[in-house]
Amino acid sequence: MTSLPFAAAQPQAGIPAARHAERLARARALAAEQGLDALLVGVGADLRYLAGYDALALERLTLLVVPVAGRPTLLAPRLEAAATAVAPAIASGEVHLETWEETDDPLLRVRDLLGDRAGRLAVSDRLAAHFLLGLQALMPDASWSLASAVVGRLRIVKDADEVALLERAAHAADQVIHEVVNGRLVGRTEADVAREIRDRLIAWGHDRADFAIVGSGPNSASPHHAASDRVIRPGEPIVLDIGGPMRGYGSDITRTVWVTGGDPTHGPDRGFLRLYGVLRGAQAEATHAVRPGVAAERIDLVARELISAAGYGQHFIHRTGHGIGLEEHEPPYIVAGNVEPIRPGMAFSVEPGIYLEGRYGARIEDIVVCAEDGPMVLNEASRDLLVVTG
Amino acid sequence: MTSLPFAAAQPQAGIPAARHAERLARARALAAEQGLDALLVGVGADLRYLAGYDALALERLTLLVVPVAGRPTLLAPRLEAAATAVAPAIASGEVHLETWEETDDPLLRVRDLLGDRAGRLAVSDRLAAHFLLGLQALMPDASWSLASAVVGRLRIVKDADEVALLERAAHAADQVIHEVVNGRLVGRTEADVAREIRDRLIAWGHDRADFAIVGSGPNSASPHHAASDRVIRPGEPIVLDIGGPMRGYGSDITRTVWVTGGDPTHGPDRGFLRLYGVLRGAQAEATHAVRPGVAAERIDLVARELISAAGYGQHFIHRTGHGIGLEEHEPPYIVAGNVEPIRPGMAFSVEPGIYLEGRYGARIEDIVVCAEDGPMVLNEASRDLLVVTG
Numbered sequence: 001m002t003s004l005p006f007a008a009a010q011p012q013a014g015i016p017a018a019r020h021a022e023r024l025a026r027a028r029a030l031a032a033e034q035g036l037d038a039l040l041v042g043v044g045a046d047l048r049y050l051a052g053y054d055a056l057a058l059e060r061l062t063l064l065v066v067p068v069a070g071r072p073t074l075l076a077p078r079l080e081a082a083a084t085a086v087a088p089a090i091a092s093g094e095v096h097l098e099t100w101e102e103t104d105d106p107l108l109r110v111r112d113l114l115g116d117r118a119g120r121l122a123v124s125d126r127l128a129a130h131f132l133l134g135l136q137a138l139m140p141d142a143s144w145s146l147a148s149a150v151v152g153r154l155r156i157v158k159d160a161d162e163v164a165l166l167e168r169a170a171h172a173a174d175q176v177i178h179e180v181v182n183g184r185l186v187g188r189t190e191a192d193v194a195r196e197i198r199d200r201l202i203a204w205g206h207d208r209a210d211f212a213i214v215g216s217g218p219n220s221a222s223p224h225h226a227a228s229d230r231v232i233r234p235g236e237p238i239v240l241d242i243g244g245p246m247r248g249y250g251s252d253i254t255r256t257v258w259v260t261g262g263d264p265t266h267g268p269d270r271g272f273l274r275l276y277g278v279l280r281g282a283q284a285e286a287t288h289a290v291r292p293g294v295a296a297e298r299i300d301l302v303a304r305e306l307i308s309a310a311g312y313g314q315h316f317i318h319r320t321g322h323g324i325g326l327e328e329h330e331p332p333y334i335v336a337g338n339v340e341p342i343r344p345g346m347a348f349s350v351e352p353g354i355y356l357e358g359r360y361g362a363r364i365e366d367i368v369v370c371a372e373d374g375p376m377v378l379n380e381a382s383r384d385l386l387v388v389t390g
Numbered sequence: 391m392t393s394l395p396f397a398a399a400q401p402q403a404g405i406p407a408a409r410h411a412e413r414l415a416r417a418r419a420l421a422a423e424q425g426l427d428a429l430l431v432g433v434g435a436d437l438r439y440l441a442g443y444d445a446l447a448l449e450r451l452t453l454l455v456v457p458v459a460g461r462p463t464l465l466a467p468r469l470e471a472a473a474t475a476v477a478p479a480i481a482s483g484e485v486h487l488e489t490w491e492e493t494d495d496p497l498l499r500v501r502d503l504l505g506d507r508a509g510r511l512a513v514s515d516r517l518a519a520h521f522l523l524g525l526q527a528l529m530p531d532a533s534w535s536l537a538s539a540v541v542g543r544l545r546i547v548k549d550a551d552e553v554a555l556l557e558r559a560a561h562a563a564d565q566v567i568h569e570v571v572n573g574r575l576v577g578r579t580e581a582d583v584a585r586e587i588r589d590r591l592i593a594w595g596h597d598r599a600d601f602a603i604v605g606s607g608p609n610s611a612s613p614h615h616a617a618s619d620r621v622i623r624p625g626e627p628i629v630l631d632i633g634g635p636m637r638g639y640g641s642d643i644t645r646t647v648w649v650t651g652g653d654p655t656h657g658p659d660r661g662f663l664r665l666y667g668v669l670r671g672a673q674a675e676a677t678h679a680v681r682p683g684v685a686a687e688r689i690d691l692v693a694r695e696l697i698s699a700a701g702y703g704q705h706f707i708h709r710t711g712h713g714i715g716l717e718e719h720e721p722p723y724i725v726a727g728n729v730e731p732i733r734p735g736m737a738f739s740v741e742p743g744i745y746l747e748g749r750y751g752a753r754i755e756d757i758v759v760c761a762e763d764g765p766m767v768l769n770e771a772s773r774d775l776l777v778v779t780g
Contacts, residue, residue: 057516058719059712059719059720078707079613079614079707079708080614081614082612082614082615083614083616102708102709102725102726103725103726103727123519123523124519125518125519125520126447126518126519126520127518127519128515128516128517128518128519129513129514129515129516129517129518129519129522129536130515130516130536130538132519132522132523133513133522133534133535133536136534144523144526145523146519146520146523148520222472223469224469224470224471224472224473225472226473317468317469318469318492319492322449329448329449330449335492335493336492336493337493
């Protein structure tokens with residue numbers, strides 16, 4: 001391969017091109033407020049957000065240089081010029097495109113572009129150390145911070161178009177859950193079901209299927225479990241946690257299903273029904289706690305207290321949720337210690353779980369947006385324990 | 391999703407577990423030679439190489455801390471403990487596993503692990519700025535460099551097991567090329583052919599299909615082109631550039647095919663035949679130039695001089711190749727300015743191309759390993775211009 005893979009430089013359907021100019025203007029204003037001289041934004045979600053340019057992280061430098069005064073410049077390898085030129089903020093002329101040749105040192109070009117503005121610089125959070133250390137060596141007098149202090153403050157609040165994209169992605173993932181739990185499961189391997197999920201996510205419009213956790217039987221008790229060659233048997237639960245980006249914005253849903261294989265004696269046992277009931281209540285109450293002004297950690301605490309009160313506290317071993325948008329995991333994190341107040345437009349997962357190691361477990365996850373008057377739940381798939389023939 | 395996606399923590403089939411201990415020992419010795427105190431290796435190819443641990447780059451820190459003296463420690467989120475524990479270097483006890491909880495600050499743990507060895511530190515090239523700036527702030531007196539000066543020196547020379555894995559991946563990609571060029575092409579969109587290629591790469595054993603460039607007609611003249619909704623017509627060339635990792639090691643092959651649609655009047659025109667003949671010769675001669683001691687840039691120059699002599703110099707707009715291994719693109723780069731001598735065990739692409747913008751183009755790419763006595767070409771698919779009905 002000389003250069004680009006599959007889906008690079010897709011225009012961001014659903015986001016008007018003019019939005020990128022607004023975002024850039026807001027980013028520059030906020031950067032100026034923080035006393036920064038420029039933002040240096042590498043490949044990733046920040047670049048997609050500001051310029052609508054979806055490039056893969058290759059070894060060649062692609063960097064959006066946003067001085068607080070003056071026109072932003074996207075520095076990109078010449079090979080990517082055609083792909084770059086169609087990105088909304090480039091096509092509109094909002095961002096100037098400058099390309100570098102195979103034998104150039106692009107970091108020198110960054111220094112030249114900055115000129116005497118190489119003072120207080122903020123780099124995107126995922127910029128590779130390879131580039132950052134190179135820039136630090138070239139501009140030893142500059143100070144360095146994270147651009148998330150600027151771009152993250154913007155990205156954390158979704159506008160109506162972004163919420164609409166998250167909702168479409170959520171509904172597509174709902175459909176996949178519906179199809180998979182109503183299909184055959186018993187006798188198949190987890191990996192085989194994961195493949196089906198991947199195909200269905202794409203068939204329902206996802207750009208990619210980034211994950212398809214299928215945890216059956218004892219594997220349902222491992223929140224980190226992906227999908228193995230274990231064959232699904234009657235009389236056990238399956239945790240399905242699936243998602244990926246659709247038109248750039250992520251889906252992420254978890255449902256727990258119990259398969260009987262058609263044998264009524266293989267229904268859920270009393271212990272599982274109790275566990276699931278506690279979890280269902282905790283997930284509902286945590287969702288219900290979402291409203292403007294509540295601290296992120298409070299939502300975690302609501303779920304944790306209910307689960308602890310029922311005696312499962314030590315079996316809920318992860319945070320309650322994570323933000324979602326142009327990245328599958330992004331702020332705000334719904335975790336103890338995060339006192340950030342939830343604001344309208346913030347979007348995140350609410351996904352408590354209870355895991356009895358070696359035996360079984362369950363998790364329920366929805367994507368929730370904070371609206372002016374409380375939670376707006378994007379997923380519509382039933383949260384009841386789904387007892388199916390499988 | 392709480393945590394892990396698809397294929398994380400796959401054991402590195404084909405690489406004996408003990409190999410990781412050897413690699414770690416060599417890395418530590420080389421780091422000591424360079425006066426370093428420790429290597430800090432984040433998620434990515436360096437971590438796969440040293441510890442056999444294939445983790446996805448999530449927002450939670452996973453970091454292998456390798457002091458030049460003392461046992462290496464992998465610091466990982468508790469949620470990933472089970473996945474981490476099966477990684478060869480952890481399972482063997484070579485690397486100590488230390489997990490952090492959701493409410494811990496893992497960067498503080500890194501500082502504690504280093505103790506008074508926080509002097510000269512080298513970080514993996516792709517470590518995110520988010521982590522690097524955090525570490526720099528916690529250890530302001532440390533000096534920072536790139537771990538590629540150590541790990542890259544090891545990774546650039548493949549051992550026999552690695553070459554065998556690259557060869558298997560190459561042969562699988564050969565099969566996909568064979569199947570695709572012998573199937574129907576005319577009347578289909580490039581994107582549809584790309585989907586077929588992705589499915590076939592996976593069917594032939596690839597872990598993922600990372601790219602499937604299908605450039606037909608005028609798109610064959612854009613080396614950066616991916617695959618569009620353009621419908622393939624009789625009487626035009628198609629550049630197919632495909633690959634992805636197989637058991638962790640990459641494939642990458644390009645072939646150019648001409649489709650006639652079964653109409654003999656739609657064969658390649660004289661101009662294309664000349665262009666292809668020049669390219670074929672340049673690719674063969676550049677491959678032939680591979681031998682121990684030759685400078686990387688010399689291989690580029692061989693191809694470039696032949697193409698220039700035929701009058702196409704300005705139409706060969708990219709370097710001749712890139713190294714391949716645990717990453718699709720890695721050193722050595724076969725590009726002007728890279729005077730690094732090629733050594734036995736180095737593996738890279740040889741992929742000149744000629745692109746007549748707006749009209750058509752062609753590229754031929756093989757993966758080549760430098761053997762003691764010259765080039766060992768891993769791909770076996772014919773490099774003749776394939777004129778097919780399509």
